[in-house]
Amino acid sequence: MKLAPRDAPGYFRRPDPKRTGLLIYGADPMRVAMRRQEVIAALIGPEGEDEMRLTRMSGGELRRDPAMLLDAVKAQGFFPGPRVAFVDEANDGLATAIGAALEEWREGDAQIIVTAGALNARSALRKMFEGHKNAYAAAIYDDPPGRDEIDAMLKEAGLHQIDTEAMSALGALAATLDPGDFRQTIEKISLYKHGDTTPLGSDDVSACAPASVESALDDVLHIAAEGRAGEIGPVIRRLQGQGVLPVTLCIGTLRHFRQLHAACCDPGGPAAGLARLRPPVFGPRRDRMQRQARDWGARKLEQALAMLIETDLTLRSASRAPTMAVMERTLIRVAMLGRKR
Numbered sequence: 417m418k419l420a421p422r423d424a425p426g427y428f429r430r431p432d433p434k435r436t437g438l439l440i441y442g443a444d445p446m447r448v449a450m451r452r453q454e455v456i457a458a459l460i461g462p463e464g465e466d467e468m469r470l471t472r473m474s475g476g477e478l479r480r481d482p483a484m485l486l487d488a489v490k491a492q493g494f495f496p497g498p499r500v501a502f503v504d505e506a507n508d509g510l511a512t513a514i515g516a517a518l519e520e521w522r523e524g525d526a527q528i529i530v531t532a533g534a535l536n537a538r539s540a541l542r543k544m545f546e547g548h549k550n551a552y553a554a555a556i557y558d559d560p561p562g563r564d565e566i567d568a569m570l571k572e573a574g575l576h577q578i579d580t581e582a583m584s585a586l587g588a589l590a591a592t593l594d595p596g597d598f599r600q601t602i603e604k605i606s607l608y609k610h611g612d613t614t615p616l617g618s619d620d621v622s623a624c625a626p627a628s629v630e631s632a633l634d635d636v637l638h639i640a641a642e643g644r645a646g647e648i649g650p651v652i653r654r655l656q657g658q659g660v661l662p663v664t665l666c667i668g669t670l671r672h673f674r675q676l677h678a679a680c681c682d683p684g685g686p687a688a689g690l691a692r693l694r695p696p697v698f699g700p701r702r703d704r705m706q707r708q709a710r711d712w713g714a715r716k717l718e719q720a721l722a723m724l725i726e727t728d729l730t731l732r733s734a735s736r737a738p739t740m741a742v743m744e745r746t747l748i749r750v751a752m753l754g755r756k757r
Contacts, residue, residue: 417546417551417553418546418552419438419552419553421555421557424451424554424556425564427552428451428454428455428458428554429454429458431455431458433527434523434550435527435550435551436518436521436528436548436551437518437521437527437528437530437545437551437552438455438528438552438553438554439530439531439532439542439551439552439553439554440529440530440531440532440556441531441535441542441554441556442533442558443533443534443558444556444595446595446596447556447558447595448531448532448533450595450599451554452504452531455529456470456500456502456529459529460498460500464497464499467493467494467495468493468495469497469498469526470499470502471499471500471502473488473502473504474505475507478503478506478510478513479509482512482513485501485516485517485528486513486516486520488526489501489521489525490520490526491526498526499525499526499527500526500528501517501526501527501528502529502530502531503531505531505532505533506532507541508535508539510541511544514528514530514544515544518544518545518551528551560587560590560591561590563587566583566586566587566590569599569602570586570616573602573603573605573606575605575606577613578615578616579615579616579617579618581617581618582615582616582620584618585618585621586602586621589601589621601624601625604624605620605624608623608624619700622701633655633660636655636665636747637668637672638708639651640747640750640751641673641676641712641751641754642708642751643755644751645748645752645755648747652665652740652744656740661739662731662740662743663728663731663739666727666728666731666743667728669724669750670724670725673717673720674721675693675705676708676709677717677718678692678693679693679705679706679709680710680712680717681714686706686709686710689709690702690705690706711754712754716753716754720750723746723750723753727746730742731743
């Protein structure tokens with residue numbers, strides 16, 4: 417049977433121990449592995465592996481010994497409790513061996529968990545699980561975790577009081593990070609808030625979000641927007657050392673100043689304008705951008721945008737000028753413009 421995407425997260429958390437098996441497949445190995453870990457942990461509990469109630473085998477091992485899976489399904493363990501026979505990195509070439517184990521499965525046998533990469537609609541493995549009356553096939557897509565999934569992760573980490581802005585910030589973070597990195601960030605937030613009874617806020621999320629090249633880009637954008645021309649050089653050197661291209665820096669700066677301009681021109685004022693931005697802006701960054709939009713005003717922001725657009729054209733032209741130096745000069749000019757009253 418097919419496990420619908422909307423039902424899959426709930427099933428992964430609370431799988432039915434009376435099912436014959438589950439196929440989890442998808443293009444992203446990390447997402448597939450996380451779901452597989454979640455299902456197996458829910459089936460056999462934290463002591464299951466130590467109690468030898470989990471049998472692991474790779475697709476290659478099963479190919480060399482096609483009876484291995486059926487033997488694992490029927491084997492009797494030393495400890496009571498549910499058992500799992502897990503096949504990693506399966507493909508259509510293993511359909512016969514896996515099909516035999518599905519066919520011979522009886523209640524009380526080990527549940528069969530199989531993971532695979534992307535499988536098309538003609539896949540023999542996928543058709544076998546989808547057509548089975550007591551087994552599921554679940555496709556894992558590259559969509560970021562939804563609200564329910566994030567809620568479940570937070571509860572699992574012991575975080576129960578979450579304000580609205582923090583939840584929105586976590587949603588934005590989930591859309592940009594790999595699943596493993598996002599889960600590690602939730603764990604980091606849990607440690608950060610250990611012993612703290614106040615609700616989780618967007619500032620807490622920002623403090624625990626992983627540092628990246630994007631944070632360095634943010635630094636130089638805020639430095640330019642706040643008129644701190646003398647600080648631009650060292651940050652540019654750092655970005656250059658991280659491999660950031662001048663065109664990338666120019667695009668990021670243009671985006672930032674367009675956001676400031678949109679906020680400044682909003683009929684409801686900068687605060688309302690920033691609230692309409694997509695993706696949304698939260699916490700200290702939002703407060704900082706609100707001050708920048710108010711200090712600059714629409715006229716000066718339009719002048720800055722004109723400088724940046726001219727620089728973007730220069731960077732993409734056949735000019736022989738050193739491109740990072742051109743970008744640095746423009747940022748200094750923009751910062752000096754922001755200081756004028």
